[in-house]
Amino acid sequence: MIAKHVPMRSVGKSDYAGLVRYITDAQSKDHRLGHVQVTNCDAYSVRDTITEVLATQYANTRAESDKTYHLIVSFRAGEQPSADTLKAIEERICAGLGYGEHQRVSAVHNDTDNLHVHIAINKIHPTRHTMHEPYYPHRALAELCTALERDYNLERDNHIPNQRGAAARAADMERHAGVESLVGWIKRECLEEIRGATSWAELHQVMRDNGLELRARGNGLVIEAGDGTTVKASTLARDLSKPALEKRLGGFEAAPERREVQAKRSYQKGPVRLRIDTTELYARYKDAQKGLTAARAEALAEAKRRKDRAVEDAKKKAAAKRTAIKLLTDGRLTKKLLYAQVSASLGADLDAIRKNYDQERAKHYQGFQRQPWADWLKQQATQGNAEALAALRARDAAQGLKGNTIEGQGRPRPGHAPVIDNITKKGTIIYRAGLSAVRDDGDRLQVSREADRDGVQAALRMALAKYGERITVTGSPEFKAQIIRAAADAQLPITFTDPGLERRRLALIEQGAKPASKRPGAHAGQVPPPQRRHGLRTLGQVEGLRMDGGEVARPTQAPRPAAISEQEQRKAKLRAELEAKKAKRQGKGRGL
Structure with missing residues (x-):
């Protein structure tokens, strides 16, 4: 498992309500959203929880940094911990970061290959109204994940990142967007050649052969590609930093005047190299993005034209009203009041027009938004494109x-x-x-x-x-x-x-x-066992049932006679013969 803090790029983007709405949105998918849990809040619904948390954040007026802490806990592919395990993991991680008493909302997501939990934490304490910032959170999260993997028998993961800073961001871009970064391209294509250079002249020649340029910037060195993309030399490897190179090659020597030389290879911002050829598919993707940009520009221009026409019509309507007031109304005070009403009406109309225009602009920006390469492949695969689905499955991830x-x-x-x-x-x-x-x-x-x-x-x-x-x-x-x-x-x-x-x-x-x-284990009652087949089973089988103060209730059907032995049958036959002889003698005595 991996626990990662997702920082906001700016304080202005910190929006607890927006974050909670995102993590609790099913997005019209049946299996995206799992269990949602609210902790340390008096509210019972997510909407009321947002209101309660925002009220707590507004109570702290001194803090200027981000008041929301967004945490993601992701599990290895194939791991599906139970709800109780997920709850225990969430509680231990939050307590380990010092947020055990803080308000938070967590939601389980199942819409990716890795089950993961989003946790939206309020950094403002609910009673003290002080803000808590974890101390070295990446180390604390690494230690917590290691202990949780051991305690809950989860698959072990690497919690010490091999890359940080620009290198880590480049790796994230390649993994999530599917687009090759300059750092990744250099490492795959020419890093060993760069390391093998024995002089500054040879190093600059290697750079030119690969469509790159090495130059000084500030106290360090940067590498620039032909399209203007730059990366710090130390981001590729620590032995390519300026101090390390000067220690090995001597004082820095700038590249000679750049000549037009045909490079053997050069960096092109495109899809990460896959097991299948995606050249044609990527060309269609680029055309689609260009088409989106053109369509958005046209839609925005048309919206601007409609807004301008609406403003012009509103102003003409107001001017006509003022002309009518001037010609048909007497009295200075009456005209003044009517002019004020026309101005207020015009202002309301203009505000409504601008509001409608802003909403239409936002709709167009959302509808014609450019998509990353991986997102476009996903959309095309959802629509039934087999090539796009094969490209997604061919990724190294x-x-x-x-x-x-x-x-x-x-x-x-x-x-x-x-x-x-x-x-x-x-x-x-x-x-x-x-x-x-x-x-x-x-x-x-x-x-x-x-x-x-x-x-x-x-x-x-x-x-x-x-x-x-x-x-x-x-x-x-x-x-x-x-x-x-x-x-x-x-x-x-x-x-x-x-x-x-x-x-x-x-x-x-x-x-x-x-x-x-x-059948073995047949249901009781379908065929009774032999010892119970002729026995009394219900009250309806008795000859009568006398209730206190009531009449005798008789069954609708005579019960089946119980099975008797041969000895009992002989006794019954002898008794019947004796009764018959006795009745015969009594009949003769009465002259019958």
Whole structure:
């Protein structure tokens, strides 16, 4: 797991309400937003929590720095801790930073390949109204993450960053935007050549061969590419700093006058090199961005023209009213009052026009916003572009799904078309499967930990349509048992590659085909055991039931006679014969 503080670029952008609204917004996705938790607040809803936190922040009038602390806790791909574990981790991290008593809102997000938790913390204490700033937070977070990984048996991660400053920002740009940075390009293409130079002249020649220029700036050195992009030499490596180079090559010598030399290679700001060729796709992306810029400019110009016409019409309308007042109204005071009303009406109309124009401008800027390369690929993949989806999956950051997964090697059987909920920047498709989610990275399907029987059956149908009949299941024993039961209940025409799983599936199918009376563990009451088949089971089987003060209630159907032994049958027969003889003698005595 990794815990990272996301600082605001400026205090003016610090907006606790906007941050909470972002982390609690589902964005029309079924499985983006998980559990939302409010801590140390009296409010019960997110909206009331925002109001309470803002009131606490306004109580501190001395603090000039950012009053909001945005923290992200991210887990390794495939890790899905339980809700209780996530809550405990959130509490321990906040307490470790000194925010245990502070107001905060946390939200779990599932819309990427890594489950992560956003925490919006109010840095102002709710009772003392003092602001707390953690001391060396990156070290505290590294120690906390190490302890939490050990205590909750999570996959170990590297909590000491190898890069900082500009190098770290360049790596983040390549990972999230998919665009190659100058730092990354130099490290991949010519860093060893630069390090191998034995003189300043040779170093400058290496720079020219790669379309670069080395020059002094301030107390250090910078490297500039042909398009004007610059980077500090020490950002590439510590041994390329000015003191280190002067110690090795002597005093700094500026490059000779620049000559027009054909470089062997040069830096071009484009997509990170992938396993597939994306040249044509990137050209379409650039054309689309240019089209967006032109369309936005045209839309803004049209909005400006409509605003100018509306202002002109409002002024003409006001001028006509003033002319009518001047010609048709008598009395200086009356004219003055009417002129004031016209001016107020014109001001209100102009304010409404400007407000409408500002809203339209904001709408156009949002609608025609330029997209990073990775975001454009994601949008195109969502719309069904197979090339864009392949480009996302070809990125080095894509590592494959882990955990409870399903895969196969057979021939697909199309027919099941699930609903796409989202596509991540690594090319993982998140499908809706009942109340759960199924992820597809192109090689295997991953079923979420909260999947119910309907969700597991939907995942199996997707696997049947994608891989065919032979299915391989990987995961916990509980997940495998759930898969076997779902396959048997749905009577899906699949075969598990694991012989043990296949035997259990066939056993369940055979057990389900037997009559109910012959199944192991049949429900009681369907066929009673022999010792209970002719016994008294309900009050309706007795001859009558006398209630105090009531009548005799008789059953609608005579009960079945209980089974009797042979000895009892002989006694009953003898008793019946004696009764018959006695009745015969009594009948003769009465002359019958």
